[in-house]
Amino acid sequence: MFGFGSPRASARSPRAARSPRAARTYFGFGAKAGAEEGEGSKGADVGDDGSVNLGAGKGKSWLGSIGQSIRSMSPRSSRSPRSERKSESGASFSKSSSSEAPSSAATSSAHSSGKPAAASSTAAPAAADASAKNAVPPTPPSGEAKYLRPHLRVGDALKGRYEIMHDISTGSFGHVIACRDLGQNGRTVAVKVQDRVEAKYHKDFKIEIDILEVVSKRPGRPESVVEMFEFFEHLGRWCIAFETLGPSLYEFQKTHQFRPYPLSAVRDIIRQSIEALAYVHSLELVHTDIKPENICLVSGQARKPGAPASTKIRLIDFGTAEWCAKDGHRNALVSTRQYRAPEVVMGLGWNHVADLWAIGCVVIEMLAGRQIFPTVSL
Numbered sequence: 001m002f003g004f005g006s007p008r009a010s011a012r013s014p015r016a017a018r019s020p021r022a023a024r025t026y027f028g029f030g031a032k033a034g035a036e037e038g039e040g041s042k043g044a045d046v047g048d049d050g051s052v053n054l055g056a057g058k059g060k061s062w063l064g065s066i067g068q069s070i071r072s073m074s075p076r077s078s079r080s081p082r083s084e085r086k087s088e089s090g091a092s093f094s095k096s097s098s099s100e101a102p103s104s105a106a107t108s109s110a111h112s113s114g115k116p117a118a119a120s121s122t123a124a125p126a127a128a129d130a131s132a133k134n135a136v137p138p139t140p141p142s143g144e145a146k147y148l149r150p151h152l153r154v155g156d157a158l159k160g161r162y163e164i165m166h167d168i169s170t171g172s173f174g175h176v177i178a179c180r181d182l183g184q185n186g187r188t189v190a191v192k193v194q195d196r197v198e199a200k201y202h203k204d205f206k207i208e209i210d211i212l213e214v215v216s217k218r219p220g221r222p223e224s225v226v227e228m229f230e231f232f233e234h235l236g237r238w239c240i241a242f243e244t245l246g247p248s249l250y251e252f253q254k255t256h257q258f259r260p261y262p263l264s265a266v267r268d269i270i271r272q273s274i275e276a277l278a279y280v281h282s283l284e285l286v287h288t289d290i291k292p293e294n295i296c297l298v299s300g301q302a303r304k305p306g307a308p309a310s311t312k313i314r315l316i317d318f319g320t321a322e323w324c325a326k327d328g329h330r331n332a333l334v335s336t337r338q339y340r341a342p343e344v345v346m347g348l349g350w351n352h353v354a355d356l357w358a359i360g361c362v363v364i365e366m367l368a369g370r371q372i373f374p375t376v377s378l
Contacts, residue, residue: 024080079156148177152193152236157182159232159237164189168244173201173328178244190244194237205238208319212240214283222279224272226296226314244299249366250292252308258369259306266366268311273359276315281352284324286356288334289317290358292365324351338371 017175082126146154148167157163165188169176181187194205212228215221229241247255249269259270273295280287287294294317301309322330334344334354340355344350365370 013275021244028079033041036191045117093265109359149175151237152177154210158234159193162189162239168293171195174205181241189243190242192240193234193240196355197236202236202238204319208321209238209240210317211321211323212287213279215285218283220279221270222275223315224276224315225279226316232352243314246297248293249297249313249362250301252297252302253292253306253366253369256302256306260369261337261366262307263367265311266363269313269366270359270363272311273315273362274312277355277359280298280315280321281355285366286322286324286334286352287315287318287320287355288322288331289320290355291336291339295362337375338373 027096081319089306109163148154148164151162158179161181161183163182165178165180167175168178168190174192176190176192179189179191181189194201209231209305211230212231215225216228221227226242226245229243230242231237231238238248249261253259253261262302273290277287277290294315295317296314297308297310298312298314299308299310320331320334334350335358339358339361341350341354344354361372
């Protein structure tokens with residue numbers, strides 16, 4: 001669950017095309033406004049100034065109306081599941097996203113060459129000689145210690161404290177690994193490790209660390225904003241230690257065949273997300289990459305298919321966050337394209353409102369099980 005200094009354009013692989021009639025329904029919410037939800041429902045009131053008061057309604061809910069309208073688009077059986085997508089802007093700190101232990105490079109090399117893996121053991125003497133000349137240890141033969149990366153070996157302790165266990169997820173410029181915290185009774189933590197060592201990416205990683213220091217340590221931080229425990233360097237690469245979380249909203253929905261989230265779960269998750277954004281914006285900071293992949297559930301357990309057992313979430317991935325500086329922003333093009341605000345697309349400049357557009361897109365996606373703007377050209 002934690003993003004990596006991603007390319008500022010946040011380009012992504014296009015997803016599978018949706019039913020054409022879905023687009024006609026997305027903008028027909030007005031006809032359903034005021035739909036009754038049931039006694040005791042905590043809906044939302046819209047004021048004369050256009051503001052929305054979540055949980056203020058007594059019997060009607062704007063979110064319920066939207067949900068009813070979206071669900072009427074097509075029967076569940078006609079949904080086209082999304083194609084596989086890999087987040088280029090970051091990786092999740094999910095405990096469940098890495099169930100397979102990575103195989104050694106020697107084994108994979110044997111598969112590609114058609115030779116048995118055992119043949120790699122003949123290279124051990126040469127590898128031993130090479131290790132004396134290089135800071136990075138060589139890839140061991142099958143059956144010996146496993147390397148998640150050339151610079152990360154299972155069982156080694158980063159900073160003498162974080163014992164490497166297994167991979168969690170991978171992003172464009174970094175990856176997240178599960179570690180045992182030897183200084184905190186063996187609790188499991190997620191450590192985000194810089195992958196690419198070029199100066200530009202080293203600088204971008206440090207910018208994320210500086211932002212997280214402010215976001216994590218400032219008084220009043222809501223629980224829905226991820227906390228950074230500490231940061232350090234390992235073999236010239238930045239590392240950031242976080243709490244270990246469950247799957248992202250996207251990963252959970254994908255696991256459950258893109259079933260819509262229950263309306264009650266959507267309400268609570270979006271409430272927490274808005275609280276997190278309100279806190280981030282109060283720091284004169286814009287997240288710039290709000291999307292389902294960057295909102296993680298604390299637990300991945302489900303009480304029934306498509307319904308999380310707990311709706312507690314964390315907002316993650318501040319790798320592309322920007323300060324609202326008077327001298328302008330670092331990038332003119334921000335946000336992942338499917339969640340990019342119109343003013344960004346049109347090059348009219350942007351501010352914290354771009355985050356609110358993106359959170360609205362997330363609401364629709366949670367209720368519909370599909371994107372509202374599955375574009376491949378922006």
